Amino acid sequence: MGKNLPAPVPRLTVVTLGVNDMRASIAFYEALGFERKFSATGEIVAFFETGGPVLGLFPWGQLAQDVTLPESPRPQAFRGTTLAWNCRTTEEVDAVLDFAISQGASLLKPxxxxxxxxxxxxxxxxxxxxxxxxxxxxxxxxxxxxxxLPD
Structure with missing residues (x-):
C-alpha cells in the first residue's frame, strides 16, 4: 500500500463545523459555555476551547469550497457524524440537554x-x-x- 514511510504521530486537533450564520453560531457556542479563543479572526472563523480538540466554526459555503465539495444540495439527512459531550452523571446529562435547548438547540432525542x-x-x-x-x-x-478511556 505504498512506500514504507515512517508513520506520523496521529492526533485529532480541530473539528470544524460549517455554519450558515457565523454571528449566531458563535453566540450559541459561547452561550453553551465554550470559551472562544483567537477572536482576532472576527467572524471569518471562530475557535473554541473544549477540553479536547478545538471546535472551529467556518461559513458553510467557504468550507465546502475549501474541501472542494459541492455546497448544495445541503444534506437534510444524517451526515454520518456526531459530536459528543460526555458527562459524569445522568443528572448532568439532563442538565446539559435542558441548557442546550434553552440556548437555542433542538432536541433530537430525549x-x-x-x-x-x-x-x-x-x-x-x-x-x-x-x-x-x-x-x-x-x-x-x-x-x-x-x-x-480504559486500556
Whole structure:
C-alpha cells in the first residue's frame, strides 16, 4: 500500500463545523459555555476551547469550497457524524440537554437508558449538527474536561 514511510504521530486537533450564520453560531457556542479563543479572526472563523480538540466554526459555503465539495444540495439527512459531550452523571446529562435547548438547540432525542448501560440524549445546534450528551460505562470525564478511556 505504498512506500514504507515512517508513520506520523496521529492526533485529532480541530473539528470544524460549517455554519450558515457565523454571528449566531458563535453566540450559541459561547452561550453553551465554550470559551472562544483567537477572536482576532472576527467572524471569518471562530475557535473554541473544549477540553479536547478545538471546535472551529467556518461559513458553510467557504468550507465546502475549501474541501472542494459541492455546497448544495445541503444534506437534510444524517451526515454520518456526531459530536459528543460526555458527562459524569445522568443528572448532568439532563442538565446539559435542558441548557442546550434553552440556548437555542433542538432536541433530537430525549435522554434515556441505553442498551450498553449508559444514559444518552441528542440535541442539534442551529445548523443541525447533532450532539450526543452521554454518560458511558468505563469512560470517565476528568477534572481536565477530557474523556479518559480504559486500556
Amino acid at each position: 435522554a434515556h437508558g441505553t442498551d450498553y448501560g449508559g444514559y444518552s440524549g441528542y440535541f442539534a445546534d442551529p445548523d443541525g449538527h447533532p450532539w450526543e450528551v452521554v454518560i458511558a460505562p468505563n469512560i470517565e470525564v476528568g477534572d481536565d474536561r477530557r474523556a479518559h
